[in-house]
Amino acid sequence: NAGVTQTPKFRVLKTGQSMTLLCAQDMNHEYMYWYRQDPGMGLRLIHYSVGEGTTAKGEVPDGYNVSRLKKQNFLLGLESAAPSQTSVYFCASSYSVGALGETQYFGPGTRLLVL
Amino acid sequence: AQRVTQPEKLLSVFKGAPVELKCNYSYSGSPELFWYVQYSRQRLQLLLRHISRESIKGFTADLNKGETSFHLKKPFAQEEDSAMYYCAPPDQTGANNLFFGTGTRLTVIP
Numbered sequence: 001n002a003g004v005t006q007t008p009k010f011r012v013l014k015t016g017q018s019m020t021l022l023c024a025q026d027m028n029h030e031y032m033y034w035y036r037q038d039p040g041m042g043l044r045l046i047h048y049s050v051g052e053g054t055t056a057k058g059e060v061p062d063g064y065n066v067s068r069l070k071k072q073n074f075l076l077g078l079e080s081a082a083p084s085q086t087s088v089y090f091c092a093s094s095y096s097v098g099a100l101g102e103t104q105y106f107g108p109g110t111r112l113l114v115l
Numbered sequence: 116a117q118r119v120t121q122p123e124k125l126l127s128v129f130k131g132a133p134v135e136l137k138c139n140y141s142y143s144g145s146p147e148l149f150w151y152v153q154y155s156r157q158r159l160q161l162l163l164r165h166i167s168r169e170s171i172k173g174f175t176a177d178l179n180k181g182e183t184s185f186h187l188k189k190p191f192a193q194e195e196d197s198a199m200y201y202c203a204p205p206d207q208t209g210a211n212n213l214f215f216g217t218g219t220r221l222t223v224i225p
Binding site for chain 1: 159160161214216218
């Protein structure tokens with residue numbers, strides 16, 4: 001049981017390049033999330049998904065796209081990377097929401113540097 | 116719009132001293148609040164949640180509706196408590212989304 005895994009762990013991009021970050025979970029969770037973590041900003045939600053085939057925008061969605069073709073995978077895409085997207089990206093997953101909220105389980109993070 | 120405030124970005128205490136990490140929220144309704152922790156080179160993980168009223172690793176957090184606070188406390192800090200701590204109330208605009216505070220980095224000095 002690997003929990004939540006992220007690929008790659010680290011990547012350097014040039015401005016304008018594209019890439020896809022992969023998140024996988026083996027806990028059969030319905031909900032998945034992508035966050036970015038920046039110094040002094042905490043974690044901010046980029047996009048999330050409440051089930052296979054569905055996605056929704058979070059707090060900072062601009063410049064990113066996501067897809068949830070399979071329940072266990074949640075992909076985050078950068079079509080044209082910008083230096084402002086230099087950050088650490090975290091994926092998380094949780095069971096479908098209970099009445100009072102469910103624990104989120106996080107991946108180890110992907111460190112992205114855009115030059 | 117709800118928001119959560121963690122007023123201290125950095126907090127240093129000596130080993131054995133009490134520690135309190137502050138969290139204030141503006142929230143309508145009865146909040147379910149969480150504290151998440153990120154130790155060095157480890158992934159973010161749940162520390163405790165208000166509803167469970169547990170004490171995890173000696174930490175407790177009391178919801179004070181009058182002060183709209185959910186401060187995290189521990190009577191005697193340990194070196195292994197050094198980490199980044201995030202207060203997180205639910206984001207009412209999204210299913211099970213959390214609205215993370217900016218975090219407090221706790222350093223316990225030996």
